[in-house]
Amino acid sequence: MNPLILDYAGQRPEIAADAFIAPGAVVIGSVRIANQASVWFGCVVRGDVCHIEIGSRSNLQDGTIVHVSRNGTPTLIGADVTVGHSCVLHACTLEDRAFVGMSCTVMDDTVVESHAMLAAGSLLTPGKRVPRGQLWAGRPARYVRELRDDEHTTFTDRAAEYVELAQEYLRSLRAS
Numbered sequence: 001m002n003p004l005i006l007d008y009a010g011q012r013p014e015i016a017a018d019a020f021i022a023p024g025a026v027v028i029g030s031v032r033i034a035n036q037a038s039v040w041f042g043c044v045v046r047g048d049v050c051h052i053e054i055g056s057r058s059n060l061q062d063g064t065i066v067h068v069s070r071n072g073t074p075t076l077i078g079a080d081v082t083v084g085h086s087c088v089l090h091a092c093t094l095e096d097r098a099f100v101g102m103s104c105t106v107m108d109d110t111v112v113e114s115h116a117m118l119a120a121g122s123l124l125t126p127g128k129r130v131p132r133g134q135l136w137a138g139r140p141a142r143y144v145r146e147l148r149d150d151e152h153t154t155f156t157d158r159a160a161e162y163v164e165l166a167q168e169y170l171r172s173l174r175a176s
Contacts, residue, residue: 003027006066008048013149018047020166034079038166040064047074055079055096059162064089070106080159084120092124095157115152119144 003021005013008029020038025067027039030047034056039045042063045052050068058081060066068075069091077095083089084102089110094100098112101120108126112118116130119137130136133152135144 002018005069011047013047016171018167020170022169033086034058036089036163036166050074051089053077055081055118057159059083059159059166060087061102061162062086063087067091073108078114082155082158082162097152097159098130099155099158115147115155117147117151 001023003023003025006028011030013027013031015033016035018035018129019033021039025039025043027045028048030051031045033054036057037054038059040060040062043060045163047068049070052066052068052071052075052145053079056079058077058079062081063086064083066075066089072147073091075089075091078094078096080097080130081094086103088105092110094112095172097114099117099130100112101118103120103165104118106124110124111117111129113130113132114134117135118124118130118141119135121141122137124139125140135147136142
């Protein structure tokens, strides 16, 4: 089983040669996936009415859905971003080294700044911004506290762990 990579309206996804797109993932249309990024099992990345960018070394874990807005708002995911399992990202921006926990919903015109964290299960409602260095949680998400220094390090470490895991999968799939 291979990933499903589809053109849409004349737009073909651009995927770096060393990015990992898991079998069963779907990538459609105007999507750019940078080097060493990973899109895991069961993810859907649908750039049909606007574009999606996924930065270097970022990971979208199993079951995540990424889409855009018909009003022209893309989804932009920076470098070294970790997105937990089963998230919905819609017409939003995740800056470099942002962290989005499992089962989050990140809605239109929102921003999770660099070195900011959205806790598992959170709902970030339209137009909200999670500032650098802050942890937000809840449904709807609200400020909880400032992040500790060790938590900032975790963001980069987690992204690096997923780069390593994705490269192992690439080697394994190429060998089979």
